[in-house]
Amino acid sequence: MIRFFLTTFVMLAISTAGYAQGGKIAYPGGKQYLVRVMLTDKRGTTYSLDAPEQYLSWRSLERRRRQGIAVDSTDLPVSPIYIDSLRGRGMDIVCKSKWNNCVLVKTESKDAREMLERLPFVKEAMTVFSSPDSIRLTEREDVKDSLGIAKSPDYGVYGVAEEQIKLFNGVPLHEAGFRGRGMLIGILDGGFMNADKIPAFKNIDVVGVKDFGTPHTDDIYAEASHGTMVLSTMAMNMPNMFVGTAPDARYLLVRSEVSATESLAEEDYWAAAVEYADSVGVDLINSSLGYNTFDDKSTNHRYRDLDGRTALNSRSASMLARKGIVLVNSAGNSGNNTWKKIGTPADASDILAVGALTKNKVNTVFSSVGPSADGRVKPDVMAMGCACSVVDGDGTLAKKNGTSFASPLTCGMVACLWQALPDKTALEIIDLVRRSAHQYDTPDNIFGYGIPDFWKAYEMGKAQE
16 A cells, blocks of 8 residues: 555555545556566666766765765666667666666566566566556645644744654754754655645745656646655744754655555665665655555565565665665554554664654554564654644644654654764764664664654764764
8 A cells, every 4th residue: 555654545544635636547658567677787887986976966975975985886877788778679767776786667568577587687577567447646735825723822932843852852952053954855755745835835945856656747746745744744944833853954855656556666666766865965865655565465575575685675775874874764554453564665774764652652553563574673763653743735734643754753853963963974873863762772673772862862972072
């Protein structure tokens, strides 16, 4: 199902609508298949490790330099010779992953996988999507003129969001002047309904948008409102009404989730999206997404797959910290169904997978549990994910449940922490957040390491200098 960790679209608890549904239409382009093509090597690439500025931005290279990270062969783009060969055989290139050295291709031939596997430069091919006959359209919601709440002297500076930041002691960091300035946060989601029109968002610094989903959309602001709500938890900046956890950060909005279908191809979109975010130069990524079941049940993940290495998106997620990026990902909302466990890529290594608490610091019934299949602590940490204050796609205040919101609340504070400790690496920041948590010495498979204390993490980091 749509894994905006969002549960009630699927599992989230995100009330009913993460998007406005219109009528059904025939699947765009007719019957088609998406095939993941794993390549043998990068032979014939025109790029070089000596000239990384050809495929990575200055900001991306500077982030690596600051953390002592060298550009390596995984950063080299996929071989253009192989791309040309695939196109010559009638394949449309949907997206690519240089870190995994694979290509997602579109074809009308049901038997394309067998043909592709016979090519000498193809290691493996797998059909990851077969189009349905029809899909449901998403329609723009009407935008309200105001949040639906008034500025009140009874509110503190954070307004309706005060409990969300106080739960993990984030206020002192803000009061010390660390509100995310200079940090670039990439948000991977399924759409950002009306984020370009909502009056309360007028002072949010969005530096760019990008779409990796299929069918492609010309307007990510007319897609699911889940990303809008996620963005609001971090970026809102209306004192005494609603202030998020990183109001001074900049944001890159990326669509990698497709609302109309659920398939393994979305893991390809996710992998391509994080590589794009890396190339642009993000410092952090929030992904309130996760996967374990699909429209084609034969492709469902099994618990043994949750090792951080099996699923394509989990392999990419496990690489992010060593590219200098902190990934914060929702743990999932399967705690009260038969799956119960985290999804992918929450199983990845060297990330922060976040579970959901009530304001009383009790775990919610829906928050997914760990550990990973190879025995690592999951979730990593916990944050408020019940009755969270968010701005919905129509521009009004709403209260929503889900690890979808625990994740960005945490991500925003991690950005503030990193602003305060700019000489730390991504791995060091992740370690500080975990070690600041209230049960770091006695982790379990429900709370993980527990509730982080961001002021404590800051003090621990300063003591190391």
